[in-house]
Amino acid sequence: MxxxxxxxxxxxxxxxxxxxxxxxxxxxxxCMKISDEIPKALLRRVERFEIQKVDGLCHLEAVILYIESKKFCVSPWIRKLKKWMKRNKHKTQRKKLHGRKQRRAKIKQKQRKQ
The missing domain is CATH 1.20.5 (Single alpha-helices involved in coiled-coils or other helix-helix interfaces)
Structure with missing residues (x-):
């Protein structure tokens, strides 16, 4: 050529x-493949996680763990992972509030601090 x-x-x-x-x-x-096991040491380093549902684009139910800008796909049926997710709900990706709702949220936070 x-x-x-x-x-x-x-x-x-x-x-x-x-x-x-x-x-x-x-x-x-x-996620195209998922792991059926996850070490506790890895769970301690998770920065955030997402739940992948089966929909039009994704054909596999999974939990996506983000650790130091890497993505790990894990089975959502692991008992250890389920317990960890309940304790670490704050690490899920939250939707941003817009407009009026955002202002209300800021006012409520200020009132709580006082």
Whole structure:
């Protein structure tokens, strides 16, 4: 193959992959495999977690654990993990409040502090 053709194909492949990630972000964040075991030491280092439900894009139910910018997919039926999730509900990703609700939340926080 010609070197220029190879370069053009490589640039095209990168462009297509970045465009598809932008257009379909959920398709690239689904867990495809899950682990059936998780060490306690790993659970202690979890910064946050998400629950992946079975829907149009993702075909596997899983818990996604984020540890130092890495993503680990784990089975949601592990007893140890269920107990840990109950104790660490605050580590779930929360939706941001907008507009009026956000102002009300800030006012309530100020009132609690006083």
């Amino acid at each position: 010609d070197v220029n053709l190879v370069t053009v194909l490589a640039v095209l492949a990168v462009t297509v992959s970045r465009t598809s990630e932008t257009l379909f972000p959920g398709a690239f964040s689904c």
